[in-house]
Amino acid sequence: MKKILITGGAGFIGSNFIHYLFSLSDFNGTILNLDKLTYAGNPLNLSEIAERFPERYRFEKVDIADSEKVMQVFEQYQPDTVIHFAAETHVDRSIFGPKDFITTNINGTFNLLEAARSIWKDRDDVVFHHVSTDEVYGSLGDTGLFREDTAYDPRSPYSASKASSDHLVKAYFHTYGLPITLSNCSNNYGPYQFPEKLIPLMIMNMLEGKPLPVYGDGSNVRDWLFVRDHCVAIWEVAQRGRRGETYNIGGNSEKKNLDLVHILCELVAEEKQLAPDTYKKLITFVKDRPGHDQRYAIDCAKIKRELDWEPSVDFREGMKNTVRWYLQNTQWIDNIRTGEYKNWIEKNYEKR
Numbered sequence: 001m002k003k004i005l006i007t008g009g010a011g012f013i014g015s016n017f018i019h020y021l022f023s024l025s026d027f028n029g030t031i032l033n034l035d036k037l038t039y040a041g042n043p044l045n046l047s048e049i050a051e052r053f054p055e056r057y058r059f060e061k062v063d064i065a066d067s068e069k070v071m072q073v074f075e076q077y078q079p080d081t082v083i084h085f086a087a088e089t090h091v092d093r094s095i096f097g098p099k100d101f102i103t104t105n106i107n108g109t110f111n112l113l114e115a116a117r118s119i120w121k122d123r124d125d126v127v128f129h130h131v132s133t134d135e136v137y138g139s140l141g142d143t144g145l146f147r148e149d150t151a152y153d154p155r156s157p158y159s160a161s162k163a164s165s166d167h168l169v170k171a172y173f174h175t176y177g178l179p180i181t182l183s184n185c186s187n188n189y190g191p192y193q194f195p196e197k198l199i200p201l202m203i204m205n206m207l208e209g210k211p212l213p214v215y216g217d218g219s220n221v222r223d224w225l226f227v228r229d230h231c232v233a234i235w236e237v238a239q240r241g242r243r244g245e246t247y248n249i250g251g252n253s254e255k256k257n258l259d260l261v262h263i264l265c266e267l268v269a270e271e272k273q274l275a276p277d278t279y280k281k282l283i284t285f286v287k288d289r290p291g292h293d294q295r296y297a298i299d300c301a302k303i304k305r306e307l308d309w310e311p312s313v314d315f316r317e318g319m320k321n322t323v324r325w326y327l328q329n330t331q332w333i334d335n336i337r338t339g340e341y342k343n344w345i346e347k348n349y350e351k352r
Contacts, residue, residue: 002029005079008086009033010192010283015045020231022049030056032077037062040194064108074115082128091158091194098157105161106201113172129238130169130182132167134161139293147299155291159173173244181241185249186298191325202261203326206268216288218258221295225251226318228313253315267323301306
């Protein structure tokens, strides 16, 4: 794994993954980061990497839906590893505008698979790792866990588009013998997350005294995974995972949405040296979104058994570190809270 092509590396998980690789003492490869730089892509996430490793890190603004450009990049760079993060990810956006999700998540993945198949031919010393989500499995009741053999049951245009891309990746393994691995993860949290997602949105709204919108009654449950733990797991799967196999990656930290918001309120208040209930009065219940899955929870037994991976970051400590990062990087937030995002957030959250 000397020449790694990362798609969507300017996004939340992708940029954290690149930071992680360059922090490893035994990683001496090169990285080409392909990103379309949509509203959620921020190359400033990697400015430090670009400065420190100018010979080993490159960035190219590429839309993976552009098949000709994708093929050109593969031909020029000749990667031996692909880590595919690039995707439209926000469920709310998929409800309001599903077309972009089909274009990027399905057609874009197809273009990458075709390019890899063309360049690699019958090589078996390469790997295409596809990063997916637990949302493809649908919704759980009060009990049970998602396993790798759980039937797919997507409920939103976003999860349906990711399910489709998962099936494409698996099909290229079975039909063409393309060396692939695939991972389905639970909700990530940590630095560099675009502030349309629950945790950074709540933190920002607290700082500005705005309402904290919670869907329905806040009883929906999510499993929370610290992004650094996720990056470690992806690298382990790409290096040592069995080709053609799926690995579920979870944080073993189930929380109701309302409970999570309460924890965030307490942590922000603690950091600001305010009374614990200072921000809880801002919690506002809003109309539930269509097709809102009730509960996600992941069984990580397979990746633990085969690759000896399990989450290492305690939920409370990881959340505290995340809150501190956002409070200490308000300029990063201000730099991206403009233009398309600001207009969208006002339309879809503040005017409900």
